[in-house]
Amino acid sequence: MPIIKTEALTHVYSKGSPFESVALENINIEIAQGEFVGLIGHTGSGKSTFVQHLNGLLLPTNGRVLMDGADINSSKKLRHEIRFKVGLVFQYPEYQLFEETVYKDISFGPRNMKLSKQEIDERVREAAGFVGVPESLFEKSPLEISGGQKRRVAIAGVIAMRPDVLILDEPTAGLDPEGCESILNNISDYRRATGATIILVSHSMEDIAKISERLIVFDGGHIVMDDSPMEVFSQADRLRSIGLDVPVVTDIATRLRELSIYVPECCYTVSQLRDAILSLKKGGSSC
Amino acid sequence: MLKDITLGQYFPGNSFIHRLDPRTKLMCTIVYIAALFVAKSYVTYGILLLMLCLSVAVSRIKPSALLKGLKPLALIIVFTAILNLFYIKGGKELVSFWVLSITTEGIKTALFMVFRIMMLITGTFLLTYTTTPMALTDGLEIILNPLKKIHVPVHEFAMMMSIALRFIPTLIEEADKITNAQKARGADFETGKLTERAKALLPLLVPLFVSAFRRADELAIAMESRCYHGGEGRTRMKKLSMKASDFITIFASLVFLTGIIVLVQFGF
Ligand SMILES: Nc1ncnc2c1ncn2[C@@H]1O[C@H](COP(=O)(O)OP(=O)(O)O)[C@@H](O)[C@H]1O
Numbered sequence: 341m342p343i344i345k346t347e348a349l350t351h352v353y354s355k356g357s358p359f360e361s362v363a364l365e366n367i368n369i370e371i372a373q374g375e376f377v378g379l380i381g382h383t384g385s386g387k388s389t390f391v392q393h394l395n396g397l398l399l400p401t402n403g404r405v406l407m408d409g410a411d412i413n414s415s416k417k418l419r420h421e422i423r424f425k426v427g428l429v430f431q432y433p434e435y436q437l438f439e440e441t442v443y444k445d446i447s448f449g450p451r452n453m454k455l456s457k458q459e460i461d462e463r464v465r466e467a468a469g470f471v472g473v474p475e476s477l478f479e480k481s482p483l484e485i486s487g488g489q490k491r492r493v494a495i496a497g498v499i500a501m502r503p504d505v506l507i508l509d510e511p512t513a514g515l516d517p518e519g520c521e522s523i524l525n526n527i528s529d530y531r532r533a534t535g536a537t538i539i540l541v542s543h544s545m546e547d548i549a550k551i552s553e554r555l556i557v558f559d560g561g562h563i564v565m566d567d568s569p570m571e572v573f574s575q576a577d578r579l580r581s582i583g584l585d586v587p588v589v590t591d592i593a594t595r596l597r598e599l600s601i602y603v604p605e606c607c608y609t610v611s612q613l614r615d616a617i618l619s620l621k622k623g624g625s626s627c
Numbered sequence: 628m629l630k631d632i633t634l635g636q637y638f639p640g641n642s643f644i645h646r647l648d649p650r651t652k653l654m655c656t657i658v659y660i661a662a663l664f665v666a667k668s669y670v671t672y673g674i675l676l677l678m679l680c681l682s683v684a685v686s687r688i689k690p691s692a693l694l695k696g697l698k699p700l701a702l703i704i705v706f707t708a709i710l711n712l713f714y715i716k717g718g719k720e721l722v723s724f725w726v727l728s729i730t731t732e733g734i735k736t737a738l739f740m741v742f743r744i745m746m747l748i749t750g751t752f753l754l755t756y757t758t759t760p761m762a763l764t765d766g767l768e769i770i771l772n773p774l775k776k777i778h779v780p781v782h783e784f785a786m787m788m789s790i791a792l793r794f795i796p797t798l799i800e801e802a803d804k805i806t807n808a809q810k811a812r813g814a815d816f817e818t819g820k821l822t823e824r825a826k827a828l829l830p831l832l833v834p835l836f837v838s839a840f841r842r843a844d845e846l847a848i849a850m851e852s853r854c855y856h857g858g859e860g861r862t863r864m865k866k867l868s869m870k871a872s873d874f875i876t877i878f879a880s881l882v883f884l885t886g887i888i889v890l891v892q893f894g895f
């Protein structure tokens with residue numbers, strides 16, 4: 341059984357007012373336990389709206405959201421519990437920090453779960469470890485640490501609930517390349533350690549190409565592609581037509597092919613392209 | 628929830644009323660309010676109500692949107708009605724029990740008060756629904772300009788008001804976002820005792836204040852780096868201009884107010 345499934349999910353903002361806008365239309369999707377899914381799409385394509393349905397923050401205008409086969413909006417209790425099972429890290433999550441200390445802020449989620457003090461402490465330390473927040477920061481105010489650290493603290497605040505599904509909405513937006521890389525690595529590590537299902541929203545092709553196993557492409561509130569990164573990135577023209585780019589590496593590979601250097605089409609990360617070029621030198625060709 | 632606050636919300640449109648100069652609309656609203664306080668009888672209230680309905684129809688604003696604005700004030704309206712109903716004595720006594728009694732005069736006054744409040748609110752909402760906040764403050768600034776002579780900081784007030792109005796939707800959006808982010812971490816804003824609920828607001832209020840101060844700081848820097856230094860010698864990019872239709876509308880509204888006063892004088 342898929343861990344998350346949506347059936348004919350539709351969402352209309354401000355229905356019945358002059359500002360009515362259809363943000364999602366008839367989304368049918370299944371996500372299996374342990375998958376690493378990347379959501380991409382142009383700004384305003386409905387990604388954030390979609391992920392807020394997965395933990396019951398937004399109610400579908402039409403259709404259903406199922407987790408482990410149960411409609412998450414069927415009861416108020418379930419809708420509250422689902423928040424702990426599906427952890428959602430919002431865009432720019434550092435703006436939600438509010439406690440006096442970093443430690444207290446990370447423990448906000450576990451405290452809401454009514455866990456024991458010892459259990460909370462364990463989880464806070466574990467979550468901080470996953471995202472690389474040193475214990476020396478625990479007693480600092482969230483307002484006096486650097487932007488990158490704030491972001492990590494905010495992500496730790498969600499990881500501390502040990503969600504089965506971790507959703508991150510543009511977790512690298514506005515960070516320097518080094519910070520991006522390191523946060524993406526943290527997410528991969530977290531998944532390896534816990535086997536959690538990960539949904540990563542991004543409009544950076546590079547980020548998503550590096551770590552996702554499946555790509556879902558949104559455009560104007562619809563899903564236009566749902567495939568492996570290799571298949572999605574091979575349709576460069578179609579991606580460009582909806583305002584998206586392919587990773588630079590894919591671009592380079594295409595240019596190389598135009599120059600009759602036949603690297604395979606399935607290159608979308610630096611290491612893949614490097615291996616492909618090296619194997620060309622040796623006379624072989626593989627992906 | 629938070630997004631339902633309609634105060635100062637503009638409904639885009641291109642009706643006759645939308646196109647009027649904000650100064651015209653401000654003056655007409657003032658005239659309308661004056662007329663509302665002058666009116667004393669079924670006839671004059673009826674005429675005003677007709678006028679209001681006509682204006683709403685011309686503006687093409689959905690009546691339901693206007694009525695929605697009355698909702699937060701329902702309590703005050705009901706309270707006023709009940710107070711007047713029992714307090715005003717006169718005419719025939721209809722019901723009486725214990726120290727309370729309802730008279731025909733009481734019913735009439737209660738009815739008038741309710742209509743006065745509702746028509747007052749609906750009328751001013753019509754102004755804010757058909758005028759952008761920016762146009763409104765610009766208009767207000769020009770109308771109040773003479774007060775500068777007696778050193779009232781009109782420009783500063785207008786600037787403060789337009790900034791405040793400009794940031795209301797931003798703050799509401801931000802509050803919504805933070806609420807959702809905290810809910811995602813299991814925050815509960817809806818259940819619990821009053822003290823618990825007040826405490827539960829902390830995760831919302833702290834980040835909201837932090838970001839409001841940050842925004843204010845950034846805005847001040849942005850304004851200063853574009854050489855803003857108060858109203859002295861400042862010119863406008865979009866000059867307001869009164870058209871023939873504006874003068875006609877103002878004239879008509881003054882004639883209307885005179886008419887109401889005359890009617891009241893003759894005992895209607
Ligand atoms: N709170 C809201 N109220 C009204 N419309 C909204 C709201 N949030 C998003 N929208 C609209 O819904 C559409 C999808 O937005 P969003 O889900 O934020 O897209 P993305 O995350 O892909 O940038 C956009 O057209 C946006 O303007």
Ligand SMILES: [Mg+2]
Pocket residue numbers: 384387388389431509
């Ligand atoms: Mg978004």
